[in-house]
Amino acid sequence: MAKPNPLQPLARILATDAQIAAWHDRMQRETRLTTAVRRLLPRALADRVRVADAAAQALTLAVAAGAVAAVIRQRAPGLLAGLQREGWDFTELRVRVQVKGEPLLPAKILPNQRPKPELTALRQLAASLPAGPLRAAIERLARRCG
Secondary structure: OOOOOOOOOHHHHHHHOHHHHHHHHHHHHHHHHHHHHHHHOOHHHHOOEEEEEEOOOEEEEEEOOHHHHHHHHHOHHHHHHHHHHOOOOOOEEEEEEOOOOOOOOOOOOOOOOOOOOOHHHHHHHHHHOOOOHHHHHHHHHHHHHO
């Protein structure tokens, strides 16, 4: 029987797979760039902006509201200049609005409710039956329901 492959650290697996390593590098670059962008923006805007794509010369930012996008577009020249001072070389700034919908709340589930039987009909049925276990059960049911 062949011996199974020995366990490898996750970092080594990420480093040896070229596609995963490229994704990881892109994520790290976009994280550093998001930090730089947020440092250049006022605190009220900083938390609402993230880098969506950082292609060659164009930086694409994603925001959650149109009003935030409008303010970012107004600040684009200063933002690009600040990024160039920090060593990021972008000549174009794009802003995308990605509105996240509210999650649908599940409908409130009501507990199972037993339908209330017509009590007068139950009592009439119990009265019409001869004494015995069936009559006692129907009388008990009528008492519990009413």
